[in-house]
Amino acid sequence: MDAIRAESIVKDFGAIRALNDVTIGIGPGELFFLLGGSGCGKTTLLRCLAGLETPTSGRVLFDGEDVTERPTHKREAAMVFQSYALWPHMTVGQNIAFGLEERKVSKGEIEQRVQEVLEMVKLVGFENRGIDQMSGGQQQRVSLARALVVRPKCLLLDEPLSNLDAQLRLEMRSEIRRIVKENGLTGVYVTHDQAEALSMADRMAVMNNGHVEQIGTPEEIYRDPATAYVASFIGETNLLKGTVNGEEEGMVTVETEAGEFAGRMTARDWSPKKGDRATVSVRPEAIGLSETNDDSQGVILETTYLGNLIQYRVRTVTGVEVQVTEMNPRKVLQPGGKGLVLDVQSQDVVVFQD
Amino acid sequence: MRTRNALILTSLVTAFFGVFFLFPVVMVIKEAFVTKEGGFTFAYVIEVFANPVYLEGIWNALLLGVTSTLASLLIAFPLALLAHRYRFPLKGPLSALILIPLVLPPFVGAVGVKQMLGAKGSLNAFLEKLDLMDPSAPIDWLGEGRFLGIVIMNALHLYPILYMNIAASLSHLDPAMEEAAQNLGCSPWRRLRRITLPLTMPGIFAGGAIVFIWSFTELGVPLVFDYARVAPVQIYDGIKDLSSNPFPYALVAVMLVISSTVFLASKALLGRSRLGSAPRPKGHQCERLLGGVKGFLVMGVFLAVFLVASLPHLGVIFLSVATDWYGSILPEGMTSAHYEEALGHPLVVPSIQNSLLYASGSMIIDLILGLAIAWVVVRSTIRGRAFLDALVMLPLAVPGLVLAFGYLALAQEGRAFHFLMGAHQNPVILLVIAYAVRRLPYVVRAAVAGLQQSNVALEEAALSLGATPMRMMRRIALPLLAANLIAGGILAFAFAMLEVSDSLILAQQAEHFPITKAIYSLLSTLGNGYELASALGVWAMVFLGISIVGAVILAGKRGGLFRM
Numbered sequence: 001m002d003a004i005r006a007e008s009i010v011k012d013f014g015a016i017r018a019l020n021d022v023t024i025g026i027g028p029g030e031l032f033f034l035l036g037g038s039g040c041g042k043t044t045l046l047r048c049l050a051g052l053e054t055p056t057s058g059r060v061l062f063d064g065e066d067v068t069e070r071p072t073h074k075r076e077a078a079m080v081f082q083s084y085a086l087w088p089h090m091t092v093g094q095n096i097a098f099g100l101e102e103r104k105v106s107k108g109e110i111e112q113r114v115q116e117v118l119e120m121v122k123l124v125g126f127e128n129r130g131i132d133q134m135s136g137g138q139q140q141r142v143s144l145a146r147a148l149v150v151r152p153k154c155l156l157l158d159e160p161l162s163n164l165d166a167q168l169r170l171e172m173r174s175e176i177r178r179i180v181k182e183n184g185l186t187g188v189y190v191t192h193d194q195a196e197a198l199s200m201a202d203r204m205a206v207m208n209n210g211h212v213e214q215i216g217t218p219e220e221i222y223r224d225p226a227t228a229y230v231a232s233f234i235g236e237t238n239l240l241k242g243t244v245n246g247e248e249e250g251m252v253t254v255e256t257e258a259g260e261f262a263g264r265m266t267a268r269d270w271s272p273k274k275g276d277r278a279t280v281s282v283r284p285e286a287i288g289l290s291e292t293n294d295d296s297q298g299v300i301l302e303t304t305y306l307g308n309l310i311q312y313r314v315r316t317v318t319g320v321e322v323q324v325t326e327m328n329p330r331k332v333l334q335p336g337g338k339g340l341v342l343d344v345q346s347q348d349v350v351v352f353q354d
Numbered sequence: 355m356r357t358r359n360a361l362i363l364t365s366l367v368t369a370f371f372g373v374f375f376l377f378p379v380v381m382v383i384k385e386a387f388v389t390k391e392g393g394f395t396f397a398y399v400i401e402v403f404a405n406p407v408y409l410e411g412i413w414n415a416l417l418l419g420v421t422s423t424l425a426s427l428l429i430a431f432p433l434a435l436l437a438h439r440y441r442f443p444l445k446g447p448l449s450a451l452i453l454i455p456l457v458l459p460p461f462v463g464a465v466g467v468k469q470m471l472g473a474k475g476s477l478n479a480f481l482e483k484l485d486l487m488d489p490s491a492p493i494d495w496l497g498e499g500r501f502l503g504i505v506i507m508n509a510l511h512l513y514p515i516l517y518m519n520i521a522a523s524l525s526h527l528d529p530a531m532e533e534a535a536q537n538l539g540c541s542p543w544r545r546l547r548r549i550t551l552p553l554t555m556p557g558i559f560a561g562g563a564i565v566f567i568w569s570f571t572e573l574g575v576p577l578v579f580d581y582a583r584v585a586p587v588q589i590y591d592g593i594k595d596l597s598s599n600p601f602p603y604a605l606v607a608v609m610l611v612i613s614s615t616v617f618l619a620s621k622a623l624l625g626r627s628r629l630g631s632a633p634r635p636k637g638h639q640c641e642r643l644l645g646g647v648k649g650f651l652v653m654g655v656f657l658a659v660f661l662v663a664s665l666p667h668l669g670v671i672f673l674s675v676a677t678d679w680y681g682s683i684l685p686e687g688m689t690s691a692h693y694e695e696a697l698g699h700p701l702v703v704p705s706i707q708n709s710l711l712y713a714s715g716s717m718i719i720d721l722i723l724g725l726a727i728a729w730v731v732v733r734s735t736i737r738g739r740a741f742l743d744a745l746v747m748l749p750l751a752v753p754g755l756v757l758a759f760g761y762l763a764l765a766q767e768g769r770a771f772h773f774l775m776g777a778h779q780n781p782v783i784l785l786v787i788a789y790a791v792r793r794l795p796y797v798v799r800a801a802v803a804g805l806q807q808s809n810v811a812l813e814e815a816a817l818s819l820g821a822t823p824m825r826m827m828r829r830i831a832l833p834l835l836a837a838n839l840i841a842g843g844i845l846a847f848a849f850a851m852l853e854v855s856d857s858l859i860l861a862q863q864a865e866h867f868p869i870t871k872a873i874y875s876l877l878s879t880l881g882n883g884y885e886l887a888s889a890l891g892v893w894a895m896v897f898l899g900i901s902i903v904g905a906v907i908l909a910g911k912r913g914g915l916f917r918m
Contacts, residue, residue: 052533072536073545079537085530089552098548099538143534150538 001064003028003186004049004154009058011044018044019055020210026203031180031187033197033204037233040207042190043158049188050156051075062153073102078147079156082163084139086131092142093127099150117149120179137168148179154186161196173200194234198222206230224266228352231281238284238322241354244276252351254278258320259297263349270353277354284311284325286348289333289340296339298322303334314340360734363726364742370723371745374787377770378760379610379752385600385763386607398604408605411585416612418504418584419570425509426565427558429659430516435550436656438524441641442649448656453514455663457898459852460511461574462873462891465884466669467503468579469679476669476684500579508569510663515568516561523557524550555623563620564750567613571753574854574870578877585609586755586855593762593859602759610756617751667895674888692882696889704865705872706893712782712868713850716789720846721839723790724797731798732805743802749792754855761788762859781860785868788856793846800842804835848901851894869894 002025011019019041026032034042047053049060051072060068067075078099086095093114100110118124121141126134134142140160147155160176161169177200180187191197197204198218205215206229214226225231228239242256252272253262261280265272272278289312301321302313310329315321324342333340389395402408436442437449470476527550535549536542573586581587585605592602644652674692676685696702730736731743749757761784764771774783812834816826832839857870867875869890876887 050533050537052537072533073539073541075537076539077537079534081530081534083528083530085528085534087531087535087549087553089555098535098540102539102544146534146538 002026002061003030003063004032004188005059005061005064006045006049007059007061009045009048009055009060011041011048011053012056017210019048022058022207022210022212024205024212024215026186026188028186029181029184030202031177031189031200033201034188034190034207035192035194035197035204035234036207037192041210042192042207045207046079046156046158046188046190049154050077050079052079076150076153077156078150078152078154079158080143080147080160082159084143084163086139086143086146088131090131091127092123092129092131092134095131095142096127096146096149099146103150113149117145120148120182121145121175136164137172140164140168140172144176144179148183148185151183152185154188155180157187157189159191160189162191162193169196176200198234206233208233224264225281225350226266228279228281231350231352236284236323236325237281238287240280240282240320240322242278242280244272244274244278244351246274247272251346252278254280254351256280256320258316258318258322261344261349261351262346263351264347265351265353267353272351272353279352279354281350281352282322282344283348284323285309285327286344287322287324288343289314289324289326290343291333291338292341293338297342298340300333300335300337300340303332305329305332314342316342357734357736360730360736360739363730364736364738367723367727367730367742368745371791375749375752375757375791378757378764381764382603382756382760383607383610385603398600399607402601402604402608405601407583408585408588408601410583411588411605412608412612414501414583415570415585415609418501418508418572418576419566421505422508422512422569422572423562423566425505426513426516427562429509429513430520430561431554431558433513433656433659434517434520434524434554435546436652437521439642440644440649440652442644442652444653448653448660451660452517452656452663454660454899455510456512456514457848457852457901458511458664458667458895459574459854459870459891459898460507460572461578461854461870462670462888462894463511463666464503464507464575464578465877465888465891466666466673467507469669469673469884470665471503500581503579504572504575504581505569507575507666508565508572510666512565512568513659513663515564516558519557519561520554521557523554527553559620559623563617566616567751567753570613570616571609571755571855573755573858574874577858577874586753589755589759590855590858593759603763606756606759609753613753614751667891670888670891670895673885674892676885692885692889695882696886699876699886701864701867701872701876702886702890705867705869705890708782708861708866709851709868709870709894712785712789713847715782715786716793716850717843717847719786719790720794720797721843723794724801724842725835725839727794727798728801728805731802733810743798746798747795750795754788754792754853755859757788757792758856758859761856765860779862779866781862781866785856785860788860789850789853790846792853792856793849796845796849797839797842800838800845801835804838808834844901848898851898851901 004024004026006022006024009019009022010017022041022045024032024045034045036042044053048055051067051070055068058068059066062075062077087098090098096114096117097110100113105113114127115124118127121144123138123141123145126138126142131139131142140163144160157176161172164172173196189197189200198221201218203215203217204221206213206221208229214221214230216224221230221234225234231237232239240256240258240261242254242261245253245255245260247253247265250264251262252265253260261282263280263282296317298314298316300312301315304311308328310326310332312324312326312333313321314324322342386398387394387396389397402412433452437445468475472478531553532545532549535545540548571586573590576582576584576587577590582591586609589602589605589609592599592605643649672685673679675688675690677689677691679685727742727746731739761771763769765775765781765784766772771784775781808831813826813831816830817823821829851869853868854870857868858874861867861871864875873887873890873894876883876890879886
């Protein structure tokens with residue numbers, strides 16, 4: 001049974017439909033990500049799970065129990081807010097103890113559990129500090145501790161790292177994942193940062209425009225994107241429009257303006273026929289480049305050297321521009337050099353129905 | 355801004371404040387502690403506390419201050435919370451409407467209340483009609499309950515100050531603060547007590563201190579209710595024998611100590627709040643839409659508060675057009691005679707002219723000083739700017755009564771300000787300055803807020819493009835500040851028109867009376883004095899209604915003007 005289940009959730013704000021028939025199931029102990037651009041509905045969905053919004057229609061189930069109408073304070077779903085929402089009129093310790101006091105936990109136990117959780121977030125000795133005496137990263141830990149200390153059924157995180165600097169963000173990623181896993185919590189984590197999602201998630205849902213585009217593990221989402229939107233939102237990709245030439249054992253050949261490509265199809269509800277419109281996705285790092293003196297397939301327009309990799313902007317002889325990335329480059333090719341041969345493995349190509 | 359100019363401005367403003375604020379206040383205190391022979395004594399102050407009449411006066415003033423503040427809070431907090439939490443029909447107009455009572459002059463309203471709650475008032479007539487009361491033995495609702503009447507008038511007049519402060523505090527609150535509490539298992543009522551209320555405390559303290567000092571030293575309303583057993587009225591009555599009697603001074607000194615203690619205490623409590631550290635994120639709209647019956651209920655609450663608060667003034671309007679209103683629920687008939695007669699009355703038209711002159715004069719002084727001070731405080735880097743900022747806020751802590759009293763004492767024959775009043779006892783200069791000093795904090799706050807919101811880079815860009823500092827001021831800075839300055843100016847103007855204590859104390863000759871003193875002296879005229887006073891009161895309310903609506907619209911945001 002799913003620990004958390006959102007069933008056919010619709011949420012309207014006036015005339016605007018923020019969520020359009022969203023269904024998601026999250027297993028016990030899973031760290032699940034909601035990923036999408038701003039305005040895609042990911043935070044609204046999280047707030048529906050928290051009980052801070054009531055869905056216009058649809059149900060929220062915790063362990064199979066319908067909690068759609070249950071008010072926030074009775075849900076046992078602790079939330080970590082983007083702004084941290086630490087109360088400035090209380091100390092660190094008082095902030096953390098708050099939820100336990102509301103649950104009428106005994107004084108002695110409160111003290112002990114606050115100490116435990118402070119240890120977990122590495123803030124022992126800070127309990128008497130005021131909130132304004134804590135740095136951004138420390139405040140982040142306090143807000144995490146405040147949610148963890150009540151031992152919630154699930155932990156909801158709303159872009160918890162978006163206010164931290166890059167270095168701290170990297171540290172906190174593994175920190176949060178460690179804490180969630182050590183405590184066996186079910187976590188739902190909202191972010192727009194794909195690196196955060198790919199590196200931390202057990203599974204994730206990519207959302208766009210109020211609906212779910214795809215649910216899967218980071219590897220599935222990256223390797224087998226179900227839609228062109230997912231392919232372009234997660235990582236970079238070259239999308240080429242074309243028409244289907246034929247299909248054989250799941251491999252589809254598509255004639256595009258940059259030539260013919262064979263690739264895998266990821267959508268199960270599509271049986272491609274010759275002449276169907278289709279889009280081909282090829283990741284920049286899946287294209288190999290080599291110089292040639294014979295038949296050239298393209299030339300370099302621009303070279304961007306980034307040390308660990310090089311990005312090339314290439315124009316094919318058919319006049320299409322594509323991005324090519326070479327990892328661990330040993331040699332830098334410059335515009336105006338020799339002609340190029342482009343090499344693409346069909347297992348790195350994904351084909352979508354238009 | 356160049357440091358030299360900032361220093362010059364600071365010295366000028368400090369000198370002005372020294373002469374027209376600190377000097378009179380210190381003088382009043384000195385009179386309370388120095389004997390005729392020039393020796394130092396505590397005898398007068400001790401006598402104040404030993405004399406049961408004075409002691410009762412101070413005690414009653416304190417009680418009036420505390421109960422009026424609590425009553426205002428009781429009205430303002432639920433309203434502010436409802437407006438913060440919910441959207442309901444007509445919310446925009448209603449939340450502007452409930453601010454209006456602030457500019458309805460309370461001592462004029464008191465006339466209306468007397469008309470309705472007196473022995474021959476509307477309420478009794480209504481009860482007699484229902485056979486609930488014996489006409490031969492009417493209850494005088496205000497006879498024993500005059501204290502309560504004053505509290506009600508104060509609360510209905512001053513609750514908007516608390517409302518605006520609380521609303522401002524709530525609007526700075528990150529909605530996630532409340533959601534987090536809810537999320538951790540806090541029920542809505544406990545959340546109110548543990549999170550919302552503590553985080554709103556800065557607003558409650560800031561507004562509460564102003565409301566307390568205002569009602570603690572209120573002179574007009576007790577005068578109209580004939581409530582003489584309160585310190586401000588005792589001080590006012592003591593003016594007659596000012597040169598021989600040191601006790602009014604001692605009483606004033608005691609009131610000053612109490613009100614500045616309250617002011618400083620609320621400042622200190624504000625200083626400890628940590629709200630500044632939490633920036634408000636652009637997050638979710640926390641207002642919930644209330645539809646149907648609930649929405650209309652909340653709407654009804656707002657409307658009811660406004661109606662109750664303006665009921666006294668409705669009484670004044672009725673009185674001003676009544677042919678006869680004695681022992682009946684509503685006036686017997688309508689007439690415009692009082693308005694016509696008022697225009698012919700030797701007090702009325704000159705008082706309107708005087709008030710307009712005094713109020714605009716003080717407004718202009720406030721605007722010039724306010725802009726200069728705000729400029730130094732926000733844009734300069736000189737050391738004294740925090741001191742200057744604190745200095746100009748002091749008039750909020752000092753009751754108008756104290757300042758007026760000091761001016762009057764200094765205007766006596768042979769004293770420092772005598773030349774300002776001249777042989778003809780013309781108080782125009784002193785009144786304008788007194789009005790200006792007391793309202794300066796509002797204008798400074800408005801200008802400071804405006805300067806803080808506008809980006810320095812906009813001004814620097816003009817300078818870098820070759821504008822001289824004066825041209826930059828005129829073409830860039832002033833237009834950007836205009837809304838704030840106009841809002842602050844109109845408020846200063848409106849409050850100057852309403853001013854009671856300075857006006858009653860400083861204007862001694864009928865030809866120099868401002869509106870408020872004219873109304874007060876009409877009230878004690880036999881015959882149709884009440885009706886004439888009401889007609890003049892209605893004129894004043896019309897003026898004020900127009901100016902405050904303008905100020906609210908121009909200020910855009912509520913609350914910016916009344917924060918400490």
